Amino acid sequence: MPPAAVPQQQGMTVWQKCVGLTMGFLFGGLSILRGGAGPRGVLPTLSQYMLGSAATFSFFLAIGSVIRNDGELPPHLEAARLQLSSPMMRTRSDGFANMRLRWELEKARRSDPQ
Template sequence: MGAMMGAGVGLTIGFIFGSYSIIRGGAGPRGFIATLSQYMLSSAAAFSFFLAIGSVIRTDSALPPHLEAARLQLLSPAIRSRAEGAALIKQRWEAEKRHQL
């Protein structure tokens, strides 16, 4: 996914900077299309390389993503209802009162 995003961003940036360069300095001996495509492809290759590495680093985990999601779904929830939370607080208060006596 990082490589695809990098290629899209690189093509866009290459088009913008390549067009500006061609308008400013001319297309050169190879022509407009060849010069613009060289800008776009080199920019896309650089962006996709670095974004692919970044996405690999970000998603580096011991479990594949689908197994990690299943593991998180099967864990007992840490969120409790208000009534359960209030009952737990009351129990702790009672335990503290008994402990202080």
């Protein structure tokens, strides 16, 4: 059986970069205005805030996209997962069908003279 295709994660979009950089610019600018630029100067301090904020924002968006795409399995793997999972993990209608089947098997076993 060939291995299942795994969807590849895309890189950061322009929107993710812009939002992270803008937030870094705002928070970095506010920090520089409140506490001064420090020994490195204004531009290195501001760029450090901007890049750190962009990286953090992109990291959390990447986690969200992995969580969102985690449940998309090919149909044959989803069927195998449902067959191997416990009855508690199935839907209510599957539970009712399973219960009816067990009742019928129990009735057949009791009514069968041996």
